[in-house]
Amino acid sequence: MSIDAKLAELDITLPKTPSAIGNYIGGVVTGNLLFMSGVGPRKPDGGAVTGKVGADLTTEEAYDAARLVGLNMLANMKSVIGDLDRVTKIVKVLGMVNAVPDFKEHPKVINGYSDLMVEVFGDKAGKAARSAVGMGSLPNQIAVEIEMIVEITD
Template identity: 40%
Template sequence: MHLAESETSSSSPESRLLAAGLSLPKAAAAVANYEPCVITGNMLYTSGQLPWIDGQLKFKGKIGKDLTPEQGYEACKLSTLNAIAQLKSALGELSRVIRIVRLEGVLNVAPGFTEHAKALNGASDLINQIFGAAGAHTRMIYSNPEMPLDCASLVVLWTEINHAEGGQYLPS
């Protein structure tokens, strides 16, 4: 979903989240020995973000077997909301995002399921809605026969950022 240029230039990503009736969850801590996100130069990379709500996986299982394609779309959307929460945590303000450069999605799909692109549109649609023109991104879809914690989706964002408005992320 693309917003008209006039809509995106007059409002912040945070205000577009509110207008969409969404709120960011608390950025999830790492579940193993890694950083949830890293900034190098003018790029911020998130680690894979799962479809969490309050520390619990909302979407588990294989899309096309345990979950419908529509639930796969929602799983990707929720994973992306968690990725955006990582951006907000690291940057302070989502207006520091210059561009979402790349979206990578890893999906837990049943044999024979071929609607990967439609499921990952849950992520792309949210990115475009929240970031407008700055959300225009490349993307890659992977599928995996077994996923961490049997999650339905995992989303990674590569994000170009503006350092002028704040400091650099330092892991706590």
């Protein structure tokens, strides 16, 4: 089944590709690897999910924000490589959570992203090596930012 068909089956419509907020591009292909820039939880209205997890947002709300990051990342990936069927393996994910200092559930937050990648690409291609870390702040106080490395075919 194609990834576009899988997205339709999951009733997922990818958002518009978000614009970069700095002097960088969404992703770089070198050899058979795609290095994706960090992406935040942009909402369909152009706003973003903001705030500190553990103070302004619950773990569950941050999980949803991380899933939203995943939708934005899929849109970015498609704009960079043209076809999500080129993805053979999500290799590495770095999930950054804008959290209060004593927050302890970073992995549960980033599961929102990882769960979506497994839904879309399956266990074999979608499950990756991963880090889930806390940050003192993120750009524009977004709740979550995630970057990743992906193996692709020609």
